[in-house]
Amino acid sequence: MVLDNLGSSLRGTMDKLRGKSRLDEDDVQEIVKEIQRSLLQADVEVDLVMDLSSNIEERALNEEPPGGTSARDHILKIVYEEMVEVVGDSTEIPLEPQTIMLAGLQGSGKTTTAAKIAWWFSKKGLRPAVIQTDTFRPGSYQQAKQMAGNAEVQFYGDPDAEDPVKIARDGLEATEDADVHIVDTAGRHALETELIDEIEEIEREVNPDRNLLVLDAAIGQGAKEQAREFDDAIGIDGVTITKLDGTAKGGGALTAVNETDSSIAFLGTGETVQDIERFEPDGFISRLLG
Numbered sequence: 001m002v003l004d005n006l007g008s009s010l011r012g013t014m015d016k017l018r019g020k021s022r023l024d025e026d027d028v029q030e031i032v033k034e035i036q037r038s039l040l041q042a043d044v045e046v047d048l049v050m051d052l053s054s055n056i057e058e059r060a061l062n063e064e065p066p067g068g069t070s071a072r073d074h075i076l077k078i079v080y081e082e083m084v085e086v087v088g089d090s091t092e093i094p095l096e097p098q099t100i101m102l103a104g105l106q107g108s109g110k111t112t113t114a115a116k117i118a119w120w121f122s123k124k125g126l127r128p129a130v131i132q133t134d135t136f137r138p139g140s141y142q143q144a145k146q147m148a149g150n151a152e153v154q155f156y157g158d159p160d161a162e163d164p165v166k167i168a169r170d171g172l173e174a175t176e177d178a179d180v181h182i183v184d185t186a187g188r189h190a191l192e193t194e195l196i197d198e199i200e201e202i203e204r205e206v207n208p209d210r211n212l213l214v215l216d217a218a219i220g221q222g223a224k225e226q227a228r229e230f231d232d233a234i235g236i237d238g239v240t241i242t243k244l245d246g247t248a249k250g251g252g253a254l255t256a257v258n259e260t261d262s263s264i265a266f267l268g269t270g271e272t273v274q275d276i277e278r279f280e281p282d283g284f285i286s287r288l289l290g
């Protein structure tokens with residue numbers, strides 16, 4: 001059954017429907033309210049929560065459950081389908097030579113994610129290289145180098161260089177024999193013109209196959225503006241949510257995916273290079289509703 005790991009409160013409400021063959025308006029409203037509460041708590045944007053819940057409500061009241069389906073299973077299916085509609089499938093990441101560029105604010109987890117994605121590709125039998133172009137954050141070179149070492153993948157960076165575009169160019173040349181290039185970029189504490197200009201320039205030089213936006217699971221309502229700015233600047237093809245091992249439920253990712261018309265690629269679940277998973281809708285939806 002879909003949504004096996006529902007949170008206890010929504011599960012309790014759903015379980016009250018056991019044995020019922022039809023839902024009345026009160027049942028539906030109670031469930032929709034629970035869903036709204038869970039999604040808002042998970043930091044899903046209010047407008048999105050309202051859209052989702054009105055779709056669920058309308059379908060639950062108007063669609064006849066197919067013969068033999070209980071009212072409970074019917075509404076669970078509707079909830080699941082409506083959530084999948086927004087969450088989408090995992091971003092397509094073909095196992096072939098390609099260049100992936102990471103974008104995001106400082107502290108979102110880009111450098112860690114670059115090494116993790118490289119590790120993930122190396123486990124799939126490809127030869128990745130990490131190119132570190134962050135000349136802004138002190139220590140980023142050392143950190144990236146060490147993490148690439150942990151992932152046992154090629155690394156290029158230049159602690160003395162000041163021009164990220166040049167580092168990107170030199171890095172691609174120096175790691176020519178790698179087949180997957182992961183280009184890490186500098187963030188800033190906030191969205192600034194300088195950051196956007198810089199990433200546009202790197203993007204022009206690197207010409208990536210995929211741009212992934214890296215978001216901290218705790219981002220919340222700030223996700224919308226970040227997603228919009230980065231999407232306008234370079235086009236976002238997928239989102240990676242980090243720090244899902246913490247308490248945050250990652251609802252900001254939904255906002256970002258909705259805003260950029262993209263999908264979720266990877267989930268970060270810890271500080272080491274192995275702590276990465278490909279996104280899979282079921283578990284994530286259960287987490288949001290939990």
Ligand code: GDP
Pocket residue numbers: 104105106107108109110111112113137187242243244245246268269270271275
């Ligand atoms: P950047 O500034 O975007 O490059 O961010 P970093 O990669 O340096 O990450 C910022 C902090 O978050 C570091 O202390 C990382 O160890 C930590 N971090 C990154 N990803 C995860 C994750 O999935 N889980 C946890 N618990 N910490 C993470």
